[in-house]
Amino acid sequence: MTDPRPSTVEPSPTVGSPEAAPVRTGLLLGVLLVAVAVAVLANSMVLVLVPEIGRDYAASPSGLAWVVTAFSLSFAVATPLYGRIADVFGVRRVFAVGLAIFIVGSLVAGLAPGIGVHLVGRVLQGLGSAAVPALGSVAVARSLPPGRRGFGFGVVGTGVGAGQALGPPLAGLVAEVAGWRWPFLGAALLVAPLLVVAPRVLPDGRPDGGGSWRRIDLVGGVLLGGAVGLGLFGLTRAQQVGLAPSSWGAVVAALVLAAGFVVRIRTTPRPFVPPALLTHGPFVVTVAVGFLAMFCYLGTILLVPLLVATVNGLGVGHVGLVLLPGALAVAVLSSVAGRLSDRLGPRTLVGVGLGVLGLAVTALSTLAGGSAVVLGAITLAVGVGLATITSPLINAVAAAVPEEHAGVGLGLYQGAFFLGGGTGAAVLGTVLAARSGAGGGSWNPLHDGAGAAFADALLVIAAVLVVALLLSRRLPTRT
Secondary structure, eight states: OOOOOOOOOOOOSOSSOTTOOOOOHHHHHHHHHHHHHHHHHHHHTHHHHHHHHHHHHTOOHHHHHHHHHHHHHHHHHHHHHHHHHHHHHOHHHHHHHHHHHHHHHHHHHHHOSSHHHHHHHHHHHHHHHTHHHHHHHHHHHHHSOTTTHHHHHHHHHHHHHHHHHHHHHHHHHHHHHHOTHHHHHHHHHHHHHHHHHHHHHSOOOOOTTOOOGGGSOHHHHHHHHHHHHHHHHHHHHHHHHSSOHHHHHHHHHHHHHHHHHHHHHHHSSSOSSOGGGGGOHHHHHHHHHHHHHHHHHHHHHHHHHHHHHHTSOOOHHHHHHHHHHHHHHHHHHHHHHHHHHHHHOHHHHHHHHHHHHHHHHHHHHHHTTSOHHHHHHHHHHHHHHHHHHHHHHHHHHHHHSOGGGHHHHHHHHHHHHHHHHHHHHHHHHHHHHHHHTTOSOOSSTTOOSSOHHHHHHHHHHHHHHHHHHHHHTTSOSOO
């Protein structure tokens, strides 16, 4: 079996593309920062817009739930696919197509006359947004040499934190002044200039002779995308309706498609994913740690707003303030963590980040139901933990895959990272519901008072973080 680890290569904007221009690193990272921030903002802003959308369209609660779910599903399905397509057609063109789809989706969502058309726009937004983190990471990996990539991945993380921090308050302000449609239209206006700039600064990476769809295993791509989409749909439905046929049936179908995908890549001459990559230890461990880390992080930022709203009685505006310190920490510290990962390697930083996140979650479990100010301060540590984890993990993935498979490798990682978040939200929502109806005290012996169910769900996160921390000891020490 071929070892999929890359050989040392000189930094190049292409893989044999004669027409490529030198990459201007500063401008490239600026484009990626804005693109990632707007892509994340497009999802985070909806949290404060849903009530206004529901009133305007007179939509049912189930219909409104799809405003969030439609984006999540399309994003999850498309993320791993973009990477492989970019391996064949080049980052520039595929990234530009993703931006164009996002712009169209934002316009459709903002101008939609009814909830049905609005949901079509949200699907397109998700499909377009998925190109940004997947191909942004590929662009960094192909533009910067080992030893400098961490900073670039950190800039991508900064965009994530900025989008999370700015999305709800900025969308709320714009909606209050001009109506809920303008945050969607504004997102399209922000991204439109990138369609001109991005192709000039992104690396291409197309092989000699150009790309062809015949070089992509479309059957394998459909199997992979279907497995991811149905899996996330089943988990989301389980959170909404419990173990109904629509939820467990979707999960079973996802497992069948996943099995078909494994068979497919082992039997076709040009597999969508090289089978050796899925058995390569450093890659598999990094993907697993990323999945568990996002499981815990997104589960935490799902539980904390519900905790302070239901137990502490805070309104929507104050709930956003509780989460703000953590989002700002991600925005400020991601680039710093990226630089450090170039020097210290991923194992040390990821271990520290998981440890900080574990201590923060344990503190949240112990103090659940207490002062909202104290809980908000602890979310700062949650953000510090995520910032210390994200960039080093992407750096580890980039070092674990060969350059010709950078797109599909990083796409798979980003897809698993996002799927971990969706899984965490669904599983921990189920734990919270079960413990809320159980009565009695908390599993956490240090917790006392209201919010026992939240304390228990957060304690589950702490236990998962212990597993992730142990697994992180197998990460590479250098990139």
